[in-house]
Amino acid sequence: xxxxSGKPTGILSGQPAGPLSGYSTWAWHPHFGxxxxxxxxxxxxxxxSFGVTGPGWSDGDDNGSxxxxxxxxxxxxxxxxxxxxxxxxxxxxxxxxASTEPIGCLEGGGGAGGGGGGGxxxxxxxxxxxxxxxxxxxxxxxxxxxxxxxxEAGAALGPYGKGRGHHIPAKRAFTGxxxxxxxxxxxxxxxxxxxxGIFHPQITGAQQSLYREFARTGQPLTWDVVRSIETQxxxxxxxxxxxxxxTVNKAISALQASGxxxxxxxxxxxx
Amino acid sequence: MPSPEIEEFxxxxxxxxRDVAIGDCDVALRPNAAGPVFKRWxxxxxxxxxxxxxxxxxxxxxxxxxFHLLDAIDNGLLNLSFTAANGKKVDLPTDGLGELAxxxxxxxxxxxxxxxxxxxxxxxxxVGFFGxxxxxx
Numbered sequence: 001x002x003x004x005s006g007k008p009t010g011i012l013s014g015q016p017a018g019p020l021s022g023y024s025t026w027a028w029h030p031h032f033g034x035x036x037x038x039x040x041x042x043x044x045x046x047x048x049s050f051g052v053t054g055p056g057w058s059d060g061d062d063n064g065s066x067x068x069x070x071x072x073x074x075x076x077x078x079x080x081x082x083x084x085x086x087x088x089x090x091x092x093x094x095x096x097x098a099s100t101e102p103i104g105c106l107e108g109g110g111g112a113g114g115g116g117g118g119g120x121x122x123x124x125x126x127x128x129x130x131x132x133x134x135x136x137x138x139x140x141x142x143x144x145x146x147x148x149x150x151x152e153a154g155a156a157l158g159p160y161g162k163g164r165g166h167h168i169p170a171k172r173a174f175t176g177x178x179x180x181x182x183x184x185x186x187x188x189x190x191x192x193x194x195x196x197g198i199f200h201p202q203i204t205g206a207q208q209s210l211y212r213e214f215a216r217t218g219q220p221l222t223w224d225v226v227r228s229i230e231t232q233x234x235x236x237x238x239x240x241x242x243x244x245x246x247t248v249n250k251a252i253s254a255l256q257a258s259g260x261x262x263x264x265x266x267x268x269x270x271x
Numbered sequence: 272m273p274s275p276e277i278e279e280f281x282x283x284x285x286x287x288x289r290d291v292a293i294g295d296c297d298v299a300l301r302p303n304a305a306g307p308v309f310k311r312w313x314x315x316x317x318x319x320x321x322x323x324x325x326x327x328x329x330x331x332x333x334x335x336x337x338f339h340l341l342d343a344i345d346n347g348l349l350n351l352s353f354t355a356a357n358g359k360k361v362d363l364p365t366d367g368l369g370e371l372a373x374x375x376x377x378x379x380x381x382x383x384x385x386x387x388x389x390x391x392x393x394x395x396x397x398v399g400f401f402g403x404x405x406x407x408x
Contacts, residue, residue: 160346164346164348170373171346171369172368172369172370175368175369182346182347182369190291190294193295193298194294194295194297194298194301196303196305197298197301197303197304197305197306197309198298198305198306199295199298199306199308199309199335200295200335200338200339200342201295201308201334201335201338201372201376202306202307202308202393204338204342204372204373204376204377205373205376205377205378205393205394206393206394206397207373207377208370208373208374208376208377208378208380208394209377209378209379209394209397209398209400210397210400212377212379213397213398213399213400213401214400214401216401216404217401217402217404236306236307236393236394237305237306238304238305238306238307238309239305267370267373268370268373268374268377
């Protein structure tokens, strides 16, 4: 597998100590605690012949026509139910604990009854979006400050203009429909993505790749195809198939209820 | 001191791109972190050496940050324009059709086309997903 180009950028070279050494994140996390300062100029020599193998990795096609070194890493999503935070972590964040099952709780504030905790890591960016998300669909209580979807009920959804995040389905499919409003359209809010443990680019990347492939078939885009693609995109990003299906169905039902008659174009389809 | 407009741009850039990207990456520390990116990060961390971590986390983090820049443009949070070498000016939110982030991160996208550095394509297996292409027939 070709993984690294072995091309020193100069960014790391010449630094006597590792730039990671000053970041507490690398020190306190158990997986990163054993990282020592290193001479990164020397490290580049090792990186040049560096290869990564392991579960979930597959050798990718080295695209000879492209200058970039592409490592394909198609993996089966690691889907599991788990505590988002340990009990010891919950109280300082103002979470309301009332379940013996894994529950969702987001940094930056409590849910219903939560009282709004700290959450510095999530902090400032959220100021741009109103805190209340009373129009959420799903398990999040109306008026709760934070969404909190569950595996049984799918991800919590809210208007994009409220919580930002990721449009479900892709906005481009409906752009131009007079009943479609990009800000009122439902999305998985940014905080809900984090609560679900999902990396946002993974959803968009799968969406783009799937819609682009579908466009090549020459077939018209239908609600059923949208449903299928969106569900697969969420599943690949790590959501359980059941939760993904419920989430997508909620979003599509909301679009239909708002008067959107159907997809008007294929996202990334060039039309 | 920059103008209020530049400060407004700075605030949006920091909050909607930098902070969001960091928040995204911090999800890796959650017990329920899911999906291939966090899986490979954890695997890299378990290897216990800086080479494996840097080799994987750096390109994923850079890609996430650029993704959020483009996503902010796609959704009209950052109204940016670009003047091409031929002098033509394009309005990125409008002319980009809200698809810039996807073109960047998807398989065969801008990274594959233009990057000279490493990246990880998590979607390469989706090529041909719906069967043979009818393009060009």
